[in-house]
Amino acid sequence: MPKDKPWIFRTYSGHSTPEASNTLYRTNLAKGQTGLSVAFDLPTQTGFDSDAPEARGEVGKVGVPIGHLGDMRALFDQIPIEKMNTSMTINATAPWLLALYVALAEERGVSPRVLQGTTQNDVLKEFLARGTYVAPPAASVRLTVDVVTYTVEHVPDWNPMNVCSYHLQEAGATPVQELAYSLANAIQVLDATRARLGAGADLTSVFARLSFFVNAGIRFVDEVCKMRAFGRLWERLGRERYGVTDEKALRFRYGVQVNSLGLTERQPENNIVRIVLESLGVTLSKNARCRALQLPAWNEALGLPRPWDQQWSLRIQQVLAYETDLLEHEDLFEGSLVVEKRVAELCAEAWAEVEEVLRRGGALAAIESGYVKSKLVESNATRIAAIERGEQIVVGVNKFGETAESPLTKGTDGGIMVVDPALAARQIERLEQHRKARSQGAVDAALAELRRVLASGENVMPASIAAAKAGVTTGEWGKALRDVVGDYRAPTGLAGASVASARGNTQDAARLEALRARVRGLAAKLGRPAKLLVGKPGLDGHSNGAEQIALKARDVGFEVVYDGIRSTPESLVASALEEGVHLVGLSILSGSHLELVPEILERMTKAGLGDVPVVVGGIIPDADAKTLLARGVRRVYTPKDFELEAIMADLVDVLAGQQP
Amino acid sequence: MQRLEALLEGLRARDRGSVARALNLLEDRRPAQREAQRALVRASAAMARGRVFGVTGPPGAGKSTLCSALVRAFRASGRRVGVVAVDPSSVNSGGALLGDRLRILTHEGPGGVDEGVFVRSLAAGGALGGLSRTAPACVDLLAAAFDVVLVETVGVGQSEVDVARVADLTLVAVQPASGDALQFLKAGILEIPDVLVVTKADLGDPARRAVGDLRHALAVAREAGVDRGAADAVSVCAVSSETGEGIADLVATLDRRWDALEEGDGLAIRRFHGGVALAFETVARRVGELGVDALGGEATVRARLRGLVAMELPSMEAAETIVDEAVAALRTLTP
Ligand code: B12
Ligand SMILES: Nc1nc2c(ncn2[C@@H]2O[C@H](COP(=O)(O)OP(=O)(O)OP(=O)(O)O)[C@@H](O)[C@H]2O)c(=O)[nH]1
């Protein structure tokens, strides 16, 4: 029997500078990787230049900074983009990054019609899970549709949008929620596209070009069923709501990154096993097999992966595809009653929830009201509580914790990649040179046209491509967007999240009661209930930790102020002062803690808040934790501190030790 | 004492840090702070008082978004704004999530800081109305330091009544197509609002219908003679906090109403009655607390009640028994 063609092997990567990322891509392609998956840094994702105050500490950290056409040239130097399949994880600024890519192609004499790849371009899930939105939801959908309609016409092999359920699972979604909310988001965009094209328009080509970016968790049998359910619901949606009849266009196409939320800091070597098993969920079933796969690394919860770590994950895919007999068989699950029953169940439950969202006015309305976000926060709280109580076993974390010393983390680099902070300065220098070299007249004209188009509602792509060629920067494009359509802060979902506090057994209940009594005791000492500010400084959108800490703190009796993601040091210190908090807790996972935390400490001292204790949580390597503690931070928490109640007890200790 | 002097000095200078510390002190429940609190209250009473607008209405009606739109409008005309936002407390833990700041975007973009705006969130605590116990004092203090103070209440229960006691003018937010408008009028609560604000006017028709419904009901009430008379009539406005539609009109209405109140003695009368009502509540609550203290504190009283109810005594009778004991205990304290 002839072997099936394997899926596309991807490695999500990019960091430091366009040149450094280019070298990395070329090495990876040489190692047998078959597609590129570009990670952009947070300023690029949120429309800021590398030298913007908002970009402080974030330039080149979690991805590559792309500030203008020159950076795009450097990123794809000697890479034949006409032959590449390039996936870009880019959302709010997707029209802009696509414009730069098209401008690069045209400059190289490559017709945009041959370009292949994907812009993630699913801004709705940014409001729910990922956090790199810029414009308000309705205006964001309009830009999404701009990219969809433009590419369908001018870049026909491009996937203009990857409907993402991946991030929803990372933010706590159950399989049913992952199905339901990603489909609801797709419906919102498809409805908007239909409205744009006019009532009678044939949606087949649009429907055919939408692909999905899906998650696969450790319960891999359920995941096989989820993928099959996805296919079924997508087809049904195409037929029933959009009148698509072409079989090929109705096929559910998806890429995958397997679950990272469940990868642990404790005994991190176990993660490799998890990653392998999760890969099975999306490859075992031929009829529901992914088109592209990217895997996280064993050190996911420690920090950024080094080239060797990524290579190890790539090798997993290669062993699976080339050594096993996986690709030799027809679908293994056709006819399985067990699988069929579960698929039907998932379809029914997910569809009911899609209808609930539609009843609430659709994805846009259900995002703006906080409904969907609250559901995710609730699910995540349930998951975390089950781990904390030992009901859900995580090997090496809440069970089988004893371990020999791991050789993997012993190296001088702590087992992770650290981006040289000096590179940010180089990037800023490049940007300044670029600004000097371009024609200001051309830039001003291009920006004026961009603003006009943004305001008029015309498709923003042509003006963006012209702006790319004129030398406009990412920050200038982002500013035009912010100026014309406005800024936004998404609901945190906390107010609407009803989280049942520890039912558990009587022992759990007694422990919680004891904790509450201690918090009440603090109130007696402090004169009023202990008040905590949970803050997320910088561009970091990882909100899970902050949300769960805030909920748990409320649950044990704290008064909690949480301003949502993407605060600045100034605004957090202002909140701390105005709100009269007793304790400030910062959550930073994007790696900018060494820049942001000291700045906050300094500003607090200046504001007369020097005596308010500060604790920090997130992805903080050991060496950095020592630095922060030496600067006056009172506690540092990382993913290995998975017991929220233990953290709460510790926070009470910090406050109890304060001089009144 | 020296620290208190410095604090009062700072408050008079409207220094943000001093305002914050003063609010902390007002929220402090320790008896040892009473003296300092009194000094603060007196100091703020001696300062010019800003205009206080209460914002109340059912959950999700758009109160917070309205407040932030109003903050922006007041800031645009150079007025400094204080905000007191009250959120519910958890029944189980007494904790609270004070998330309302989120929507209070007061400048061009998130994250920036405008020194002319000051937001303090309070947890409603056990208080039954929509305000926390310390809210009235906090509002007064902010009113001394800012030109305008907005008070957003928890949108439940008696909040309209409660906020009207501390605010010069009370806005009630009504959501279109929610049935709130009619519900509200059926209940005959026309004593409280000065301005009925139909929110989310960008929704179009439903908002227009809500305005119509409200106007009609007000006219009916007027004919039946149950309104407060022409000078004090309820205004109806429609606003969209998203598009800004109607916000300028609302601000103009608020200022006009406030000026009219001040010209007559309306403002003084309102403050007088509001003050008496608040004072009465404080008396009732404090007397209750003293009674409980006299019997050995909350834990002891609860234990006794458990004992009585466990002996099959109806709970109301158990309560009466304890009240009798408290009265007796308080008597023995009289000099
Ligand atoms: C889930 C996740 C996501 C989700 C986030 C969903 C959400 N709304 O939160 C999604 C998929 C959206 C995402 C996206 C990205 N992610 Co991510 N993500 C993770 C992941 C897998 C888990 C984080 C998590 O939620 N854990 C669960 C929570 C409960 O744990 P926690 O936050 O650590 O909190 C615990 C403690 O740290 C502590 N704590 C945390 N905060 C606070 C605050 C206080 C006050 C206290 C007391 C305690 C405390 O208490 C908690 C209790 O256990 C981590 C890797 C990992 N396994 O840790 C990567 C990780 C954080 N992500 C990473 C990256 C790079 C990204 C991206 C920037 C990639 C890109 N280039 O686009 C994007 C963009 C996100 C953005 N806008 O900033 C990197 C960061 C690298 C670094 N710091 O050097 C990591 C480490 C993965 C990796 N190894 O590369 N991510
Ligand atoms: N379309 C539209 N939506 C609005 C407007 N004002 C508020 N909303 C939405 O209505 C919802 C509730 O708004 P909030 O301002 O939080 O309402 P609230 O009355 O403060 O709510 P609680 O404090 O929870 O009682 C949010 O989803 C807002 O985005 C408006 O003018 N137009």
Ligand SMILES: [Mg+2]
């Ligand atoms: Mg509110």
